[in-house]
Amino acid sequence: MEPAVVSSPLLKIGRPEPSEYSSYHVGYISQVEGDDILTTLDSQRRQMLILLCGLEEEDGDFRYASGKWSVKELLGHVCDTERIFTYRALRISRGDQTPLPGFEQDDYVRNAPFDHRPLSEIIEDYIAVRRATLTLFRNLDEAAWMRRGIVNKDEITVRALAYITAGHEMHHKKILEERYFGST
Numbered sequence: 001m002e003p004a005v006v007s008s009p010l011l012k013i014g015r016p017e018p019s020e021y022s023s024y025h026v027g028y029i030s031q032v033e034g035d036d037i038l039t040t041l042d043s044q045r046r047q048m049l050i051l052l053c054g055l056e057e058e059d060g061d062f063r064y065a066s067g068k069w070s071v072k073e074l075l076g077h078v079c080d081t082e083r084i085f086t087y088r089a090l091r092i093s094r095g096d097q098t099p100l101p102g103f104e105q106d107d108y109v110r111n112a113p114f115d116h117r118p119l120s121e122i123i124e125d126y127i128a129v130r131r132a133t134l135t136l137f138r139n140l141d142e143a144a145w146m147r148r149g150i151v152n153k154d155e156i157t158v159r160a161l162a163y164i165t166a167g168h169e170m171h172h173k174k175i176l177e178e179r180y181f182g183s184t
Contacts, residue, residue, distance in 0.1 A: 015032075020160040028164045051176060055119060069109060071119070074176065076109065082168070092149035100152070
């Protein structure tokens with residue numbers, strides 16, 4: 001059992017202000033409660049693993065409707081997107097002012113081998129990605145959390161990216177619970 005991630009009592013990250021992100025991200029950030037994002041991200045990891053535990057390999061291929069992603073594709077999308085969000089956070093936190101592009105999620109899923117991989121490997125990937133996310137965010141100082149950069153032509157802070165990461169996962173976990181596992 002690995003230790004829980006605990007925020008430094010000396011570093012108060014707080015919630016991002018609306019001026020720190022675009023209106024596109026309001027839906028994700030508004031889903032995240034509280035102002036301790038590191039504890040939230042760590043708690044989410046445990047909650048997602050509880051949701052996924054006990055699934056059989058064939059459960060990974062389930063689609064709740066024709067044309068929708070499989071469970072494996074949805075989980076792979078969560079991993080890819082978290083990697084992109086934290087890559088952006090890393091660059092901005094280090095003072096890189098290069099504008100960063102957006103990405104097309106459907107192209108990423110279409111060009112990934114998720115449906116040809118065992119569900120257990122995709123779950124292991126999720127664990128690794130979230131651990132890397134936590135390691136990155138746990139090692140930022142106060143100045144890094146507040147740095148701003150340009151992503152997809154909009155200004156954003158590292159702090160907002162952390163909340164967007166958590167909100168994005170919450171969004172997809174809710175879809176898994178309601179549309180995938182509620183239907184089986």
